[in-house]
Amino acid sequence: MPTGLLIKNIRCLVQTEDAPKLKVCGAEMAELSYVFNAYLYIRDGIIDDFGRMDDFKVRKLPVQNQDVETIDATGKFVFPSFCDSHTHLVYSGSREIEYTDKIRGLSYAEIAKRGGGILNSAKILHETSEDDLFNQSASRINEIISLGTGAVEIKSGYGLNLADELKMLRVIRRIKDTCQIEVRATFLGAHAIPAEYRNRREKYVDLVINEMIPVVASEELADFIDVFCDKGFFTHEDTERILMAGMKYGFRAKIHANELDYSGGVQTGVKYGALSVDHLEFTGDEEISSLLGSETMPTLLPGASFFLGMKDPPVRKMITAGLPVALASDYNPGSCPSGNMKFIMSLGCIKLKMLPEEVINAITINSAYAMGLSMTHGSIAKGKVANVFITKEIPSYEFMPYAFGSNLIETIILKGKIIASV
Ligand code: NIG
Ligand code: FE
Numbered sequence: 289m290p291t292g293l294l295i296k297n298i299r300c301l302v303q304t305e306d307a308p309k310l311k312v313c314g315a316e317m318a319e320l321s322y323v324f325n326a327y328l329y330i331r332d333g334i335i336d337d338f339g340r341m342d343d344f345k346v347r348k349l350p351v352q353n354q355d356v357e358t359i360d361a362t363g364k365f366v367f368p369s370f371c372d373s374h375t376h377l378v379y380s381g382s383r384e385i386e387y388t389d390k391i392r393g394l395s396y397a398e399i400a401k402r403g404g405g406i407l408n409s410a411k412i413l414h415e416t417s418e419d420d421l422f423n424q425s426a427s428r429i430n431e432i433i434s435l436g437t438g439a440v441e442i443k444s445g446y447g448l449n450l451a452d453e454l455k456m457l458r459v460i461r462r463i464k465d466t467c468q469i470e471v472r473a474t475f476l477g478a479h480a481i482p483a484e485y486r487n488r489r490e491k492y493v494d495l496v497i498n499e500m501i502p503v504v505a506s507e508e509l510a511d512f513i514d515v516f517c518d519k520g521f522f523t524h525e526d527t528e529r530i531l532m533a534g535m536k537y538g539f540r541a542k543i544h545a546n547e548l549d550y551s552g553g554v555q556t557g558v559k560y561g562a563l564s565v566d567h568l569e570f571t572g573d574e575e576i577s578s579l580l581g582s583e584t585m586p587t588l589l590p591g592a593s594f595f596l597g598m599k600d601p602p603v604r605k606m607i608t609a610g611l612p613v614a615l616a617s618d619y620n621p622g623s624c625p626s627g628n629m630k631f632i633m634s635l636g637c638i639k640l641k642m643l644p645e646e647v648i649n650a651i652t653i654n655s656a657y658a659m660g661l662s663m664t665h666g667s668i669a670k671g672k673v674a675n676v677f678i679t680k681e682i683p684s685y686e687f688m689p690y691a692f693g694s695n696l697i698e699t700i701i702l703k704g705k706i707i708a709s710v
Contacts, residue, residue: 292356293330293704295678300365301326301338302685303652305669311585311657312649314610320645322685328366330674333704338668357706363681364698367688369438370629370651371666373658374542374566374587376443376476376620377432378425378459379409380416383621396596396623397520397548405622406480409446413456422459428619429467432627434708436697438675439470439666440627441542441616441659443514445479450500453477457509468702470675472659474542475501475510478522478530493526497533505537511660512563513539517546517553524552531560542658546570547592558582564614564658568601569593576609585658587614588650590635591624603640614654615647634692644686674704 301323312319327344329337386404390396399405413421425442432440442460447453457473464471477496485492504510513534517527531541540563545553547567554575557565566587568575579586588601606613615636619627629651636647656666664673678699682688688696699709 291332293674293701293706294356294358295328295361295366296344296358297341298326298328298361298366299363300324300685301328301668302365302367303648303667304338305667308663308667308669308672309653310662311612311654313612314607317607317613317646317649318643320648320685326366328668328676330701330704333674335668335670335672335674337670359678359699361678365679365682365685366668366676367436367679368652368665368667369675369677369702370436371439371655371659371661372432372437372617372619372627372629373441373564373614373655374443374589374616374618375440375627376445376618377428377440377627378421378442378444378456378463379413379446379621380421380424381409381412381621382625383408386622390596396598400480400520403483406446407448407483409621410448410452410480410482413446414452418455418459421455422462425459425463426467428627429463429469432619432629433469433700433702434697435628435630435695436677436700437469437627437629438702439472439656439659439661441472441474441512443474443476443479444510445476445514445516448477448480448482450503453500454503454507454509457504457507461509468705468707470661470665470673472511472661473509474512474514475504475539476514476516477501478515478526480516480521489522489526493522493529496530501533501537501539505539510539512542514542514544516544517556518544518551519549524556527553527556528560531556531562535560540660542566546575554578558584563660566616567592569599571601571606576606576611579611580609585614585654586611587616587655587658588636588640589616589618589624590639591626591632592618594635594639595624600639603642607646612654612657613646613650614658615650616655616658630688630696631692633689637689638692644689647689648685674701676701
């Protein structure tokens with residue numbers, strides 16, 4: 289079995305880095321490095337070398353060895369795999385009935401209030417076996433791999449009791465152990481208030497803090513902790529309590545904030561050193577100034593605002609202020625039943641008016657940062673994990689978000705192995 293892989297004659301190798309950065313901010317987001325007429329050499333699953341074909345001929349890498357497989361990528365582009373830093377892709381069933389209700393005019397909050405939404409998914413998940421949940425989720429993983437994603441964060445949060453939250457987190461661990469994609473797990477016990485706690489939210493927060501977090505930590509089932517800090521769900525005081533409890537066990541925060549209203553979630557996330565605050569449709573000057581200079585990645589989920597027909601976040605104001613921005617899918621049955629990151633790129637351009645260079649940075653290096661992976665993923669740099677894809681023949685990198693309905697990905701390579709070639 290070859291352990292080396294050489295991709296040669298690449299029309300354009302995109303998102304290359306000589307001096308890798310952890311994230312890109314502000315005006316830098318419109319800058320993109322690439323190499324025309326390039327090669328990429330992968331050894332033992334790691335990016336070993338890359339550069340211009342002219343230099344390759346001079347340098348003579350060890351490609352004469354029999355253990356090197358060669359791919360000719362004439363006319364094609366190579367990108368680092370997409371990093372999707374916010375998903376809920378472990379769920380059971382689907383919610384297209386609510387989708388129809390939404391078309392008829394009900395809002396997301398109204399559907400949630402009458403027992404639909406997250407509580408509906410929790411009910412279905414409760415009745416689903418762990419094996420069945422794994423199989424449903426694994427097929428979504430295979431789908432997103434085929435769409436170019438090479439690293440993904442997955443949240444719990446459709447359990448809402450200890451046993452079912454653990455069921456979800458064990459499924460995420462099984463995905464981590466058995467699938468080629470890089471996975472990070474987030475415990476989101478505070479995703480919704482279960483019906484039996486409707487008028488005593490604090491008691492549910494106590495349950496999350498006193499019963500769920502210690503077990504999740506002792507079984508080492510999560511990397512991060514999340515709270516849905518928004519109107520009608522959890523307050524910023526609840527969020528503070530949960531984050532403090534999580535920090536005692538070493539969980540870094542990633543927060544759902546300001547999707548439905550100004551919730552104080554952004555400021556709370558920054559205060560507790562959250563790795564990311566996500567959604568941010570309601571972002572004003574206060575939120576922007578609290579994020580400036582912080583370690584927290586503002587993460588936008590344009591698939592959700594598109595699907596729900598809700599307002600978009602003020603991304604241009606954020607970038608102009610000097611903030612970094614990441615994009616993720618939010619793949620979930622209620623607000624974005626799709627994990628197609630190429631489409632998220634298009635939404636970034638079309639709906640959020642981001643430049644192609646900005647969306648490429650937002651779905652690679654910045655979204656890798658938002659799950660603690662930008663040292664190893666999110667760009668073409670020597671020593672990084674060789675998660676890349678080769679496109680079909682395309683004229684430019686701008687063509688990727690522009691041709692929003694076309695599948696332009698031809699060959700998927702994860703950890704240096706060819707996973708699929710169309
Ligand atoms: O990120 N906002 C909260 N959670 C998900 C929706 C989950 C659902 O509706 O099932 C989101 O949009
Ligand atoms: Fe979400």
